[in-house]
Amino acid sequence: MISELLRVPAGPVDLAAFDTGGKPGFDGDKAAGEEALPALGAELADLQEKLFARGYTGGSGRVLLVLQGMDTSGKGGVLSHTVGLLNPSGLRLKSFKKPTKEELSHDFLWRIERELPATGEIGIFDRSHYEDVLVVKVHELADAAEVERRYDAINDFEAKLAAEGTTIIKCMLHVSREEQKQRLLARLDDPTKQWKFKPGDIDERGYWDAYQEAYEIALSRCNTEVAPWHVIPSDRKWYRNLAIGNLLLEALRGLDLDWPAPDYDVAEQRARLVNEGTP
Amino acid sequence: MISELLRVPAGPVDLAAFDTGGKPGFDGDKAAGEEALPALGAELADLQEKLFARGYTGGSGRVLLVLQGMDTSGKGGVLSHTVGLLNPSGLRLKSFKKPTKEELSHDFLWRIERELPATGEIGIFDRSHYEDVLVVKVHELADAAEVERRYDAINDFEAKLAAEGTTIIKCMLHVSREEQKQRLLARLDDPTKQWKFKPGDIDERGYWDAYQEAYEIALSRCNTEVAPWHVIPSDRKWYRNLAIGNLLLEALRGLDLDWPAPDYDVAEQRARLVNEGTP
Numbered sequence: 368m369i370s371e372l373l374r375v376p377a378g379p380v381d382l383a384a385f386d387t388g389g390k391p392g393f394d395g396d397k398a399a400g401e402e403a404l405p406a407l408g409a410e411l412a413d414l415q416e417k418l419f420a421r422g423y424t425g426g427s428g429r430v431l432l433v434l435q436g437m438d439t440s441g442k443g444g445v446l447s448h449t450v451g452l453l454n455p456s457g458l459r460l461k462s463f464k465k466p467t468k469e470e471l472s473h474d475f476l477w478r479i480e481r482e483l484p485a486t487g488e489i490g491i492f493d494r495s496h497y498e499d500v501l502v503v504k505v506h507e508l509a510d511a512a513e514v515e516r517r518y519d520a521i522n523d524f525e526a527k528l529a530a531e532g533t534t535i536i537k538c539m540l541h542v543s544r545e546e547q548k549q550r551l552l553a554r555l556d557d558p559t560k561q562w563k564f565k566p567g568d569i570d571e572r573g574y575w576d577a578y579q580e581a582y583e584i585a586l587s588r589c590n591t592e593v594a595p596w597h598v599i600p601s602d603r604k605w606y607r608n609l610a611i612g613n614l615l616l617e618a619l620r621g622l623d624l625d626w627p628a629p630d631y632d633v634a635e636q637r638a639r640l641v642n643e644g645t646p
Numbered sequence: 647m648i649s650e651l652l653r654v655p656a657g658p659v660d661l662a663a664f665d666t667g668g669k670p671g672f673d674g675d676k677a678a679g680e681e682a683l684p685a686l687g688a689e690l691a692d693l694q695e696k697l698f699a700r701g702y703t704g705g706s707g708r709v710l711l712v713l714q715g716m717d718t719s720g721k722g723g724v725l726s727h728t729v730g731l732l733n734p735s736g737l738r739l740k741s742f743k744k745p746t747k748e749e750l751s752h753d754f755l756w757r758i759e760r761e762l763p764a765t766g767e768i769g770i771f772d773r774s775h776y777e778d779v780l781v782v783k784v785h786e787l788a789d790a791a792e793v794e795r796r797y798d799a800i801n802d803f804e805a806k807l808a809a810e811g812t813t814i815i816k817c818m819l820h821v822s823r824e825e826q827k828q829r830l831l832a833r834l835d836d837p838t839k840q841w842k843f844k845p846g847d848i849d850e851r852g853y854w855d856a857y858q859e860a861y862e863i864a865l866s867r868c869n870t871e872v873a874p875w876h877v878i879p880s881d882r883k884w885y886r887n888l889a890i891g892n893l894l895l896e897a898l899r900g901l902d903l904d905w906p907a908p909d910y911d912v913a914e915q916r917a918r919l920v921n922e923g924t925p
Binding site: 412420423424443446447450451453454455456458460462491493548551552555556558559561562563564565566569572626627628629631633636637639640641643 | 699733843908
């Protein structure tokens with residue numbers, strides 16, 4: 368199970384001990400990995416439709432995939448390559464940006480609650496409520512006591528979601544500082560990618576260690592049985608995309624999904640339709 | 647141009663005069679059509695990213711694709727096969743259901759405005775504000791004067807969206823009454839599709855002519871230069887999916903999209919990054 372291989376063990380977290388370049392659970396090379404991902408598509412789509420069908424017919428269950436990671440770690444790549452395998456109906460994707468004035472006037476979870484997947488849906492958070500203990504902590508956008516309060520608030524929130532039937536998968540896309548540098552250089556050198564770069568991205572690299580520490584605290588404080596963290600080695604883009612595809616697949620398989628039985632008499636409805644308009 | 651072939655001419659509309667089984671603008675057979683659709687994917691994704699990049703860097707422009715059609719006409723198929731070619735980031739898909747009590751307490755456009763694509767996004771409406779002059783008219787869910795008012799209100803609304811830089815593509819997925827019957831039978835006969843069927847679907851067939859008439863009025867009253875209607879022959883699923891893919895592609899091509907020029911000095915930023923950490 369890929370989820371077991373990538374799951375963050377309970378206790379303190381030392382991110383330096385997690386290899387950013389590994390490919391746990393996959394023996395093949397890049398070419399094999401790039402073939403393996405689309406091969407997940409058919410089963411993902413089948414299970415996604417069964418989940419949707421269950422919700423549509425009054426059953427329970429939903430999935431929430433949370434993507435976090437440093438700039439250039441590849442959240443966007445996961446969205447296009449992995450999430451792109453899913454059917455856009457039944458998908459609820461939200462990219463959280465810098466909060467608006469209105470959002471800041473509410474509790475930090477207010478804007479999150481509004482974007483949760485409905486029953487039968489797969490929700491994807493590109494950044495999330497974890498920004499409120501990451502960038503907020505690193506840049507001291509809230510006082511220390513408020514940040515401290517948020518870890519427990521997040522655990523309560525996620526426990527409530529799980530109790531409502533939400534399968535939560537949290538992924539930290541883990542890249543090395545050197546890999547980030549190479550990816551920023553690649554953006555600068557490619558006219559089709561220059562728009563993604565901001566000079567502030569380099570300023571943020573000055574806070575690298577503070578970010579890693581904030582991640583370590585969040586990954587350790589908010590690592591529960593119902594909402595576990597996974598660290599995804601992300602220096603290899605193909606492995607990152609494939610690993611998250613497999614995590615989604617395992618989560619869906621775990622829901623014991625099947626086509627709902629009809630709540631009407633099939634033969635009777637068939638006869639109505641066939642004899643329609645005849646006396 | 648497929649948009650010209652499928653566009654509804656100005657004036658009164660007689661849906662019976664539109665072939666549901668045709669394949670205007672495409673000479674090939676089903677196999678060729680099914681190959682032609684994914685072949686659009688690369689250019690669609692490229693233009694979608696350029697649109698997103700333009701929005702991200704402060705430029706204007708967005709796209710709104712409106713899908714309407716009788717039950718089984720294949721809105722869901724278009725979402726999975728055609729919209730599924732797009733990158734889920736930068737896509738804003740909304741399936742409008744029966745309005746809630748809260749939604750009904752507002753003007754009919756209230757819930758629509760909340761789901762519009764942002765600048766740089768492609769919005770997809772699976773059903774739309776047109777339900778408020780279709781099912782509402784057929785089942786007399788509002789009085790006649792209110793329905794009458796709505797055609798002009800829709801034209802004003804769509805003109806405002808166009809003035810804001812929204813490219814609007816409206817598609818009526820046109821199936822024959824017999825094709826709908828066959829598709830409902832197929833749902834009843836397939837255990838993986840029975841969940842999609844409701845006995846009420848057969849009741850609704852009793853209103854077929856009233857629905858066609860309501861469509862004819864909407865397609866004629868709300869067929870403007872900035873928000874034209876297209877009728878998509880939809881008895882062939884592959885043609886329907888391909889035609890809408892081509893409409894999207896033509897609309898994106900019409901936006902003269904290109905990669906935005908950087909608003910920073912590339913060489914300067916490159917030097918900062920390369921010399922980072924050196925004295």
